[in-house]
Amino acid sequence: MGAVSLRSGSRAAAPVLACTRLGRKTQARFAREVARLAVGSLHVELCLYPKPGLVSPVDNGSHDDMDAATFMRSLFSLRHYFKKICLAGLNDAPFSQLKQLGIAAEAAMLKATHGVNTHRGAIFSLGMLCATAGRARAQGTPMTPAALRAAMLIRWGEELAMHAAPAALPALSNGLRVAAQYSVSGAREEGALGLPSVFEIGVPAMLAARARGASMTMARIDTLFVLMAHISDSNVYHRAGPQGAHIVRTSAQRFIDLGGTAYPGWHDEALASHRLFVQQRLSPGGAADLLAASCLVLAIAALDAGQQ
Template identity: 25%
Template sequence: MIYPESQICEFIEKALLSEVYTTPKPGLVDKHDTGAHRDMDVSTFEKSTAAISPFLAKMYGAGVEFSENPENLCDEKLFAVIRKIGVDAEKAMFAATNGVNTHKGIIFTLGIICASLGFTLKRHKNLQNDFFDDSDELIDDFLDEVFLNAKKMTFETLEKDFALMASREPKTHGEKLFAKYGEKGIRGEAQKGFPIIYKVALPFYKKLLKVNPDENNRNIIALLHIVKNLSDTNVLSRSSPETLRWLQSECDSILGEKTVFAPEDIERVCKLNEECVQKNISPGGAADILAVTVFLAAVSGL
């Protein structure tokens, strides 16, 4: 039942590349253009993906190897272990991209999910290999546990992080947004067990899988659904709350109730991409959530 790290690494690579190859996307790097970015392209993401995937798989392995009682997830030990691995992952990323930050957010988000996945799978090691073939309800229950364990793993440490941020002058984009707007970003999502994934992105993606067989088309729709529901700090750091609301409204307008995009819908996404480039905004946080969603769908056998 427990996936080997090598297989998890394959799942990670496929998910990260599935996101970057999705075309077109608003303001993001894809196979057509570099969006609102001037220092990276698809090949940059390919190099970065190859560099960081083994480290993310190692975080999964750390979760499998964590032998403490489940309640001891709250004592910060596992999160401390994967944070150290995350530092090495960032170094590998910057080495592969010549200093370009392609995947710092995904290292944080997917790293936590991978560690929690490994820990949760270890607790269910006696289940049959066809566990994920049994029922949607069983899959949902298992993933609920993964998200709950992610919350337990991170809450106390991140609470201390926020207290420290509140006591000093902000340095990073995230710290400045926290000081200015009280925006906790992806760290706040982690503290809550990533509701943007388990309440928004993953249920919608599961719906799309049943009606839309085209991976690229499906990913575009899923991305727009995530953008319209996420307070993306990548957009906020480059613009303002008003611009974020504009982007969310545009995505909502294009999306409507659609689960399959026609050519005219794709054209509207292309037009939105041009406007995002002009406004210099890029919903990188939403792209990360899409990649994690694709990863979880694959791991769950969806």
Template identity: 40%
Template sequence: MKANMLAPLSLAERLADLAVDALIDEAELSPKPGLVDRRGSGAHGDMNLALMQASALSLWPCLRQMAEAAQRIGHIATPLRAELGRLGREGEAAMLVTTAGVNTHRGAIWALGLLVAAWALNPADSDPLNVTARAGRLALIEDPAAPIADSHGLHVRRRYGVGGAREQAQQGFPAIIGHGLPQLLRSRSAGVGETPARLDALLAIMAALSDTCVLWRAGEQGLAVLQQGARAVLEAGGSASLAGRRHLRALDARLLHLNASAGGAADLLAACLFLDKAGSL
């Protein structure tokens, strides 16, 4: 009897696998200040690790279809942007069914959807700087079918004059390219384990990002606590050092006291881990 052999995965399926793996890796990374992780729910009374894992898995079809759309359409223009918007809204609906209405990964759908599509557009050029540049060009195109936005992020952008997730994407994800990914590589080169290297990457993103999730929950005071606290951990030697861990615990306590969660930074860490993983394809 012949062995039951699985068919080889398509490029779109492999990219979706890596994106979902990145989301789960981000959710399981611990200890993350103020965020859902293996220890508990952080500042989120309506979320837990199991919910984050289920949410990530629910996005696999959407992410695969986004990569397939990029391969099929083949160039950066309004038709691809419109298709990505449609698929993103369908993916969000599937996510909300899975989570019973809890917004676990709306920002991640935006970031990872763009990056998966950008990667699939030119698999021969997987340099993170070029992938994020292609994603930025896609993000600059208006989605002709996008509904009128009325989100927390929009209110925060208007009140505080920050760019949010949309601007991050349109600029080619500077928080990832300029901060998260370089810090990930620096920490690995210093010989720390993978967990502290990823925590350091998250902290580098937190220190640089005007996180609209934090601004919504805790205003400018909360954002200052986040950015200054993240810098303090890195300046003390990072999350692998004793001094860094003390600062990390202090930051976690302050964010929990403020009920502040850096969801935007978490989404960008997942995107950072995706780019790191996809380089091996």
């Protein structure tokens, strides 16, 4: 399933020809649309409320160093990145090129936010999804959730695995330090496995909520709580250690066990979790990034379906 096997022999010509047939204007139009969906996915996550411990237009959650305006500046700084990395995927770029685009995007984000890390995890996960959408488009393959995950792993799986290997991880970020200390996974480990928390937890949770009649907002709330209950969030471990992670998981599981947003008192329950998280200085930012990524997967799939 490695990238090498798909870049040898006659099969390598197919995506190149497909991409050529698209034409530069068509490629640019598609990349702009995918970038719009990526920024939109981050924006709907920002605007979601009640959202335990996280920044929203209502309040700053557990944060003193950022607010909704900080996130908006960050979003604005990333719009060109998402287009560029989608175009890179369209043109069969190696992972090294995607990585450089991500590094430049992180620098732009930090400049826009005056050094505040608002979207480091999202730059990686949503960036890979944009590149994968470009790859799938160039090959003329479907962009269903399962097909997107397969396309990501087939083209960049080996490189993603090497990117997550211990030897490749300079101990710089809070996420990397937490991962080493508590043996929890972060964005790199997620990427190496094809974003399992997105494709195996987030997307199914959102689809299930919608299938039972939940609104988009309620489905996103449910999905966020499901992610909080199931992942080991390096953001939470960094701020509050294993004890904080236990509070996040048990609070989220209580919300789910009550029925999520199908429970008549769900709003009060979500607000109670929010107040508890703020009191304990808990911020499940990793779950928020994965929620945005889940929204993007479904938005790309809907875009593809609309173009069939």
